[in-house]
Amino acid sequence: MRPVSEHQRRIADLLGLLTPTRVAPAEARGLVLAEPVTAPEELPSFDNSAMDGYAVRAVDVAGASEAAPVRLPVAADIPAGAGIGVLEPGTAHRIMTGAPLPRGADAVVEVERTDAGTDVVTVSAAREPGSFIRTAGSDVTAGTEVLPAGTLVGAAQIGLLAALGVRAVVVRPRPRVLVCSTGSELTDDPVPAAGQIRDSNSHMLAAAVEDAGAVAIRRLWVADDVPTFLSTLDAELEAGVDLVLTSGGVSAGAYEVVKDALAPRGVEFTKVALQPGMPQGSGTYGEAAVVCLPGNPVSSLVSFEVFVRPALRASYGHPRPHRPIVRAALTEAITSPGGKRQLRRGRLDAVAGAVRPWGPPGSGFLGWMAGADCLIDVPEDVTELAGGDPVDVWDLTSWGRPATRSGGS
Known part of the structure; x- marks a missing residue:
């Protein structure tokens, strides 16, 4: 079986780095700059007041105090957005925060150190x-x-770009991902017919793709038929996608339509030393990368976390493509199959530094997966761990904290 780290590198190499594009700053939210931004002008663009108060010449209020205040005629009001005036010696201008400082003024006395006069102001502090x-x-x-x-x-960053008047930036675009489920047993109907089940994988994986910062195009294909699968795939690819992400149809049984359709066309199907998520497929079809995940929902989502999510984020240059990893102590003993790296659902108590295994390790327990907030990472050469043993834990709830080491490395 292929080691997990080797398959991770393969998927990352399939996607690579996307070609930069130029967008308006508002469209760049959540993306990564591919080129630096140089300020076209200075900020602020003019001297302005940091307080509501009075613009003065410092020499005119020298020695002012509560005991010996200075009185100055108020020659003008300067609201924010006003033009730049001139302050004559021996006068003050009432000025608002952000308003341009008049020529001749070299200090502002905050309104709290005055009597707030409008014709004549009494200043009780030197500045x-x-x-x-x-x-x-x-x-x-x-x-x-x-x-x-x-x-x-x-x-x-968007605020700064707006303040500087920058109209476009160069970023790496969001990868476009075609997410598709296959199988004649699947349906989107509210009430499934006999022998049918509601499709959950394409909804789940599309949400995971969007959470990773990519664009998901969700499709449900129900026909277990190779010609239909390929013709439908060809039609979808005409719109342009970076990655085709399938779930199901990758194992060794009959009616494995994804494998039957794509294996003769250069997509490799292999077993990876991972539980859950052993059967995997990867390659290219046309201009798009292809990643084929197993059909059991937990296997599918765990495989996405291990292989697809970091590759997607790396493809648009995200500085933190991996989930953060923390060390925590197991609250109870667990076992793991020898020769496979197990990623088991858990509930993390970060304050206590403890992690509780959450549900059985099987790949069909989606309800337990929905209640988990982390994955317990058990190395492939470990078969037993006791309560209190330290383990690496992938924090599924954290999006931006720096990782102590990269997820799955």
Whole structure:
């Protein structure tokens, strides 16, 4: 059987890095910059007030105190968005936060240290030059690199791009993934006919694809028929996808339509030393990468976590493609098959540093999978672990914390 790490590398190599594209900043949320962003101008673009208060010349309020306040006529009001005026010596301008500092002013006295006068203001505190002033370029200097390549674009980055007037950035696009389930026993009907079951895998995997930051195109194909499968696949690929992700039809039994259709066309089907998720397929079809997962729902989702999710995130340059891994102590003993790496469902108590095995290890227990928040990683050369033994745990609830080591490495 193929080692898990070897199959991980194969899937990652199939997808590789997607070709960068130029998009508007609002469309870059959750994506990664493929080129750095250089500031086209400085921020702030003009000297402005950091407080609601009064723009003054520092020399005019020198020595002001509660005991000996200074009174200055208020010559103007400066709301945010006003033009830049001129402050004459011996006067003050009432100024709002963010409003442009008038020429001649070199300090702002916050309103709390005045009587808030509108015609004449009484100032009860001296201020040094530069007090409560945000000078032009104090945040960003024009011509400097403000966002390096590899930056994951979020709310703060989009805000900065908007403030600088940047109209487009170069990112790696979201991979487009065709998610399909096969099998004549599957249905989307609310009430299945005799012998049918509701399709869960394509819904589950499409959600997992979207959670990984990719675009999912979900399809349910019910015909266990190779010509129909291939003709339908060809039609879907005309729209352009980066990855075809199938579930089911990869084992050694009869009516394994995915395997029967794709194996003669260069897709490799093999056994991987993983529980759950031993039967796997991978390769290319046309211009798209192909990953074929087993049909049992837990096997399918665990396989996605191990092989597909990190490859998808790496394909658009995500700085943290893997789930974070923590060390925790088992709350009870477990067993694992020799020669296979077991990823078993668990419930993690990060505060206590403990993990509880959650449900049986079988691949059909989707209800238990839905209640788990982590995967317990048991190496392939380990068959028994006792309560209290430390294990690596994949945290399925964490999206952004740095990993202590990469998931599945």
